[in-house]
Amino acid sequence: MTAPVIGRGEARALDEEDELAAFRGRFVIDEAAPLYFDGNSLGRLPRSTPARLLQVVEEEWGRGLVGSWSFWMDRPRVVGDFLAEHLLGAGAGEVVVGDSTTVNFYKLVVAALEARPDRRVIVTDETNFPSDRYVLQGLAEQRGLELRLTTGDPGPAEIAAAVAGGDVALVTLSHVSFHSGAMLDLPAITAAAHAGRALILWDLSHAVGAVPVRLEEDGVDLAVGCAYKYLNGGPGAPAFTYVRRGLQEQLRQPIWGWFGAADQFAMGPNYRPAPGIDRFSVGTPPIVGLASVEEGAAMVAEAGVDRVRRKSLDLTDLAIGLFDEWLAPLGAELVTPRAIERRGSHLSFRHPDAWPICRALIENHRVVPDFREPDVLRFGFAPLYTRFVDAWDAIDRLREVLARREYEAFSSERSRVT
Amino acid sequence: MTAPVIGRGEARALDEEDELAAFRGRFVIDEAAPLYFDGNSLGRLPRSTPARLLQVVEEEWGRGLVGSWSFWMDRPRVVGDFLAEHLLGAGAGEVVVGDSTTVNFYKLVVAALEARPDRRVIVTDETNFPSDRYVLQGLAEQRGLELRLTTGDPGPAEIAAAVAGGDVALVTLSHVSFHSGAMLDLPAITAAAHAGRALILWDLSHAVGAVPVRLEEDGVDLAVGCAYKYLNGGPGAPAFTYVRRGLQEQLRQPIWGWFGAADQFAMGPNYRPAPGIDRFSVGTPPIVGLASVEEGAAMVAEAGVDRVRRKSLDLTDLAIGLFDEWLAPLGAELVTPRAIERRGSHLSFRHPDAWPICRALIENHRVVPDFREPDVLRFGFAPLYTRFVDAWDAIDRLREVLARREYEAFSSERSRVT
Numbered sequence: 001m002t003a004p005v006i007g008r009g010e011a012r013a014l015d016e017e018d019e020l021a022a023f024r025g026r027f028v029i030d031e032a033a034p035l036y037f038d039g040n041s042l043g044r045l046p047r048s049t050p051a052r053l054l055q056v057v058e059e060e061w062g063r064g065l066v067g068s069w070s071f072w073m074d075r076p077r078v079v080g081d082f083l084a085e086h087l088l089g090a091g092a093g094e095v096v097v098g099d100s101t102t103v104n105f106y107k108l109v110v111a112a113l114e115a116r117p118d119r120r121v122i123v124t125d126e127t128n129f130p131s132d133r134y135v136l137q138g139l140a141e142q143r144g145l146e147l148r149l150t151t152g153d154p155g156p157a158e159i160a161a162a163v164a165g166g167d168v169a170l171v172t173l174s175h176v177s178f179h180s181g182a183m184l185d186l187p188a189i190t191a192a193a194h195a196g197r198a199l200i201l202w203d204l205s206h207a208v209g210a211v212p213v214r215l216e217e218d219g220v221d222l223a224v225g226c227a228y229k230y231l232n233g234g235p236g237a238p239a240f241t242y243v244r245r246g247l248q249e250q251l252r253q254p255i256w257g258w259f260g261a262a263d264q265f266a267m268g269p270n271y272r273p274a275p276g277i278d279r280f281s282v283g284t285p286p287i288v289g290l291a292s293v294e295e296g297a298a299m300v301a302e303a304g305v306d307r308v309r310r311k312s313l314d315l316t317d318l319a320i321g322l323f324d325e326w327l328a329p330l331g332a333e334l335v336t337p338r339a340i341e342r343r344g345s346h347l348s349f350r351h352p353d354a355w356p357i358c359r360a361l362i363e364n365h366r367v368v369p370d371f372r373e374p375d376v377l378r379f380g381f382a383p384l385y386t387r388f389v390d391a392w393d394a395i396d397r398l399r400e401v402l403a404r405r406e407y408e409a410f411s412s413e414r415s416r417v418t
Numbered sequence: 419m420t421a422p423v424i425g426r427g428e429a430r431a432l433d434e435e436d437e438l439a440a441f442r443g444r445f446v447i448d449e450a451a452p453l454y455f456d457g458n459s460l461g462r463l464p465r466s467t468p469a470r471l472l473q474v475v476e477e478e479w480g481r482g483l484v485g486s487w488s489f490w491m492d493r494p495r496v497v498g499d500f501l502a503e504h505l506l507g508a509g510a511g512e513v514v515v516g517d518s519t520t521v522n523f524y525k526l527v528v529a530a531l532e533a534r535p536d537r538r539v540i541v542t543d544e545t546n547f548p549s550d551r552y553v554l555q556g557l558a559e560q561r562g563l564e565l566r567l568t569t570g571d572p573g574p575a576e577i578a579a580a581v582a583g584g585d586v587a588l589v590t591l592s593h594v595s596f597h598s599g600a601m602l603d604l605p606a607i608t609a610a611a612h613a614g615r616a617l618i619l620w621d622l623s624h625a626v627g628a629v630p631v632r633l634e635e636d637g638v639d640l641a642v643g644c645a646y647k648y649l650n651g652g653p654g655a656p657a658f659t660y661v662r663r664g665l666q667e668q669l670r671q672p673i674w675g676w677f678g679a680a681d682q683f684a685m686g687p688n689y690r691p692a693p694g695i696d697r698f699s700v701g702t703p704p705i706v707g708l709a710s711v712e713e714g715a716a717m718v719a720e721a722g723v724d725r726v727r728r729k730s731l732d733l734t735d736l737a738i739g740l741f742d743e744w745l746a747p748l749g750a751e752l753v754t755p756r757a758i759e760r761r762g763s764h765l766s767f768r769h770p771d772a773w774p775i776c777r778a779l780i781e782n783h784r785v786v787p788d789f790r791e792p793d794v795l796r797f798g799f800a801p802l803y804t805r806f807v808d809a810w811d812a813i814d815r816l817r818e819v820l821a822r823r824e825y826e827a828f829s830s831e832r833s834r835v836t
Contacts, residue, residue: 100701256556283518
């Protein structure tokens with residue numbers, strides 16, 4: 001399956017027809033700055049966010065003071081309900097926002113393990129996001145559990161095989177892989193996990209706001225995800241937690257805090273979990289961060305995830321077409337699956353010199369992709385602000401870097417990136 | 419021990435002599451708004467904070483984008499080092515900022531329990547802050563541990579008795595009680611816990627920024643605390659975690675995340691904890707919240723905690739003097755200890771009608787204290803922006819409410835407050 005190659009003029013024409021083109025103007029973009037292809041790592045700043053944050057800080061905090069808790073109290077669930085309805089295909093009362101993705105992941109993994117006390121195995125993929133793998137390792141070590149690893153972007157058959165023994169408590173995977181850009185078959189894998197009577201927990205960090213997610217329709221048990229990538233919520237923005245309604249009262253959330261307690265201000269001697277999704281909250285919620293998440297997510301909701309997804313596929317189609325024509329002959333390998341139903345919104349290219357290539361793109365060509373160990377170059381195509389001509393230019397410059405071996409000048413460098 | 423009663427003019431004179439008076443002008447204060455005595459719950463907004471947050475959001479995020487991680491990476495420890503040096507009496511590399519107080523408390527409690535695997539008891543006080551008690555309950559239930567409760571603001575003798583059996587893994591208390599306003603004898607209680615070979619974990623939420631804290635000098639093992647009270651970091655600001663240097667490498671932090679891992683961007687197959695305090699971090703740090711904490715804490719550091727403490731004691735002396743003269747005869751009881759070494763920066767009064775009294779103060783007199791179940795009225799005296807004349811006026815108005823039984827008009831109301 002090869003996508004058609006187009007010229008730069010055709011890319012420009014696509015921008016002119018783009019029904020989402022106007023959204024680009026709603027982000028802070030310095031047109032003199034390098035071309036940014038790292039929205040899959042840190043999304044851009046919406047123009048409306050600074051004013052919104054000032055309103056929260058100056059009015060709600062500065063003037064409203066402690067009285068603002070009358071409405072702040074509900075913010076984790078209000079923002080959660082918004083994400084549920086517009087971006088996650090979940091119901092009201094199934095999503096709450098707060099804490100980091102990793103802390104939320106920990107809470108749900110522990111809750112899932114304790115809901116399946118007779119099962120001693122957790123299934124994940126060896127290429128899953130490190131923070132998720134580390135949480136699982138820590139719990140496996142502490143509880144004497146087995147961590148059963150699939151070997152790279154599994155499909156439903158691999159998951160069916162992994163759970164076939166009836167010993168698996170939990171299957172947890174990323175919907176879109178941070179590393180390969182592959183989108184896993186969420187509905188079929190969820191069904192496979194359920195067929196083995198395992199619970200399933202999806203990390204939606206690289207999916208939410210970029211691909212349609214239908215948690216309820218697909219019968220997903222548990223999910224977490226981050227708000228600073230395609231939701232443009234800002235660095236370290238609070239993350240979300242989804243728990244299927246029918247499961248909420250059965251699960252024991254392990255970190256018992258006052259914001260997860262019923263009748264919180266009774267401050268009674270004994271913890272009773274709050275009804276519903278609130279029990280998955282812990283401490284005082286990050287009010288400024290919640291506003292930033294809401295502001296970013298609202299723009300994605302306004303654009304509509306289905307339209308965002310269509311443009312994302314058009315952008316990656318264009319890039320894959322140019323890849324086949326220009327880059328494959330120069331030694332780069334496309335890691336991301338070509339099938340549109342297996343592709344997220346970033347593309348990963350493998351090349352033995354990926355790191356110096358990344359440096360050459362930034363230094364010589366003012367194009368910002370990112371690098372992931374050991375040999376992967378990632379290009380994020382965030383549809384709300386990435387133009388077709390940007391995608392064309394980026395691949396064109398990558399071609400130059402490869403064709404002229406510009407990366408050789410950077411081959412002695414080594415560094416860390418996010 | 420009765421403090422002297424002074425007149426309103428004398429209170430004004432104290433303000434004129436106050437060496438910290440100028441700090442009040444550096445907060446956002448609407449002089450037409452009610453008198454605010456809830457800085458022990460949510461500190462006021464520093465005037466400099468909005469501009470600082472805009473700088474982080476517009477410049478660092480909006481323009482710097484993912485490149486800003488080159489310095490954001492270290493922010494949890496940089497802000498931690500600042501708190502350590504200026505407010506906590508701890509060394510560089512002993513404090514990290516991120517996550518909520520409760521999540522941090524959970525991490526340290528689990529780490530402490532696993533460091534004393536042969537001991538099955540946790541000691542705390544029955545009046546300790548609910549979120550802390552709830553975390554302990556959850557862990558005690560899950561691990562089959564005993565929660566041994568002292569009965570209200572214990573001294574070193576009670577703690578010595580509680581740990582005498584040699585079965586206590588951890589003693590954990592609040593330095594200043596959210597409920598009574600009592601300041602516990604941190605050095606002596608720490609020594610008593612250590613004499614029983616238990617670890618000690620202090621919650622400094624109601625102490626930090628209001629009373630001098632000398633974690634290193636007092637040999638404290640572990641501490642957490644919140645930044646939105648006397649540090650004025652904003653609603654739900656990230657909290658801090660302190661771990662004594664000599665203990666850091668011995669402890670197993672239970673939530674293994676990528677920001678707690680050594681060589682984070684190697685993203686290798688196996689988690690190795692980062693050296694030092696960094697292993698107590700988990701997920702991506704809340705960058706905007708960290709800036710807000712730093713901005714608030716910097717002002718307290720500039721004022722100097724010793725000066726803050728002196729003014730705090732002068733303010734509470736004034737209020738206690740007026741209490742004895744005016745309020746005790748009207749049926750109110752001072753819950754907070756009178757001894758200056760046992761007093762934090764808020765005063766708690768007990769009265770059977772505390773809730774309607776609170777309502778009457780707010781509605782009739784534009785004074786904002788807060789209420790804690792079942793019968794306590796709290797007045798926080800945040801020294802950086804509370805004037806002596808404010809303290810005088812507040813107690814005077816409380817006198818009116820009591821003397822005229824104004825609270826009776828509110829006695830049918832019942833509500834929740836923070």
